[in-house]
Amino acid sequence: MTTAASTRPAALPIGIIGCGNIFPAYLKTLSRCRRVRIVAIADANADLAASRAAEHGLTALSIDDLLASDAQIILNLTPPQAHHAVGLRVLNAGKHFFTEKPLAATFEQGLELVELARARGLRVGCAPDTFLGAAGQALRALVDAGTVGAIRHGTAQFMNHGPDHWHPNPAFFYQPGGGPLHDVGVYYLTHLVHHLGPVASLTSTSHTTHNPRTVPLGARAGEQLPVAVPTHVVTQLAFASGAHLVQTSSFDVWRHTHTPMELYGDDGTLLGADPNQFGGTVRHNRQTGEFERAPGGRPYTTNSRGIGLIDMALALQEGRPHRCSAEMALHVLEVMDRALDAGRTGQRISLTTRCERPAPLAGKLF
Ligand SMILES: NC(=O)c1ccc[n+]([C@@H]2O[C@H](COP(=O)([O-])OP(=O)(O)OC[C@H]3O[C@@H](n4cnc5c(N)ncnc54)[C@H](O)[C@@H]3O)[C@@H](O)[C@H]2O)c1
Structure with a gap:
């Protein structure tokens, strides 16, 4: 006999790179969703990643170790000038990439990310997700x-x-x-x-x-x-x-x-x-x-940064396009x-x- 619980897909593993100012807002939204789980977090500033991990009961890893983990999507919360370099590493590691805005610092860099993802059969998603509010x-x-x-x-x-x-x-x-x-x-x-x-x-x-x-x-x-x-x-x-x-x-x-x-x-x-x-x-x-x-009566009336990433995780499992495309x-x-x-x-x-x-x-x- 199958039950609703046994047919529900396992929580999708997510890693986070960048633990700065916007990190807590994402964590709040992601921690409310059982369809995703945070494998580990990383930051160029390893001390910051370690202190965020200790504060929130998470695991801090080096970026290389995070990219070698079982995370399927990497959420990128670094400054715009790092989005291209981080995105290339993530996609070349075979992971789907969801990034804070803008997609990259320049259109040419963004195009390279999108073409690489297409060539590798991976998804790219990008904030803002406020239009889902x-x-x-x-x-x-x-x-x-x-x-x-x-x-x-x-x-x-x-x-x-x-x-x-x-x-x-x-x-x-x-x-x-x-x-x-x-x-x-x-x-x-x-x-x-x-x-x-x-x-x-x-x-x-x-x-x-x-x-x-x-x-x-x-x-x-x-x-x-x-x-x-x-x-x-x-x-x-x-x-x-x-x-x-x-x-x-x-x-x-x-x-x-x-x-x-x-x-x-x-x-x-x-x-x-x-x-x-x-x-x-x-x-x-x-x-x-x-x-x-x-x-009125619509969901997401307060800060829900991260629902675009969750939509991409669910879209992957459900085989449909994600909205923050x-x-x-x-x-x-x-x-x-x-x-x-x-x-x-x-x-x-x-x-x-x-x-x-x-x-x-x-x-x-x-
Ligand atoms: N702060 C906000 O209110 C806010 C709101 C919406 C969106 N955003 C977006 O979120 C992103 C991050 O903004 P923030 O305010 O959190 O910045 P921040 O400077 O507070 O934090 C960025 C973090 O990324 C790390 N980092 C930088 N380069 C890296 C690299 N190459 N590899 C790994 N880690 C690296 C830094 O050490 C830092 O901890 C930006 O794209 C920004 O546009 C920020």
Whole structure:
């Protein structure tokens, strides 16, 4: 006789490389899911890995030993500038690779990772996974239901004063692979591609407002950070669907009052929540009518970083595509890199990549 428990696949073994700032958020989500188990963790800073392991009852290994373990997926939580090198090691060790965003520091590096994974029959998945949250899914449902008709225009606005005053190691945010577009604009773009499909072409303006940048507040106040990327980028995105949106990504703005995301359709307006969060209020109106809230009741209203990785683990076991796909991450990376190119040259640039919209999430993953 078989029971539900005996037919359920064994928990999928996962290893983690990178035990810094974002590590605890992932651990919280992964520890709630019985369909995955953490084999071991590793970090270039072995002392940090050992102390994280002791704190959370995990095993710390060297990176080589982790790559030789029975882990099937390696979760990469290193800074963007290390994603390419870590990804090559993981894929060459025959493991599936799920990485924090962006996929790599440059499109060319991201493409190499995706092509290597294809050649080796391995999966690549990439954050952000916030579009799987309650607010992202509520907005997607409104788009798909045609609540405001065809989406023609819109805005996506990320503006703050950078991570200098809260992150313990802020230097990497101002190097290629960082900056307001690759670090936070990536959430907005991923949500937009999830809602509307791929971008066909773009134009952009960009500025590096201060170089070096003086940390304004906090424990590192007065420290000078070299800046190798634009810190204010305004991009005009022409989607393959025909929609035209303006995206602003800035580390140069102290405060503003814009809505994070607005989508304008033939019959009304959709107002999205912060794409860097899982929950939040989503509203819509028709023509001149009042705004009303989208129906609630969806899962993942609070920080659930890691559900994209869990979706990939379940997808592997179930033989279906995972939602935080390599193709979407590579497309979003190309959009971001080309937005910086367009800011330098003033030219309109056509994208070479396309991707499918990920399947909507009907309910809880596990
Ligand atoms: N901190 C956040 O709030 C946050 C939020 C969302 C996403 N992220 C993303 O998570 C990733 C990590 O960010 P973080 O804030 O945790 O950075 P962090 O600097 O706090 O930690 C990164 C860790 O990676 C280790 N590391 C660096 N290079 C390595 C290598 N080659 N091999 C092994 N280990 C290496 C470092 O020793 C460090 O412990 C980035 O891609 C970032 O964009 C961070």
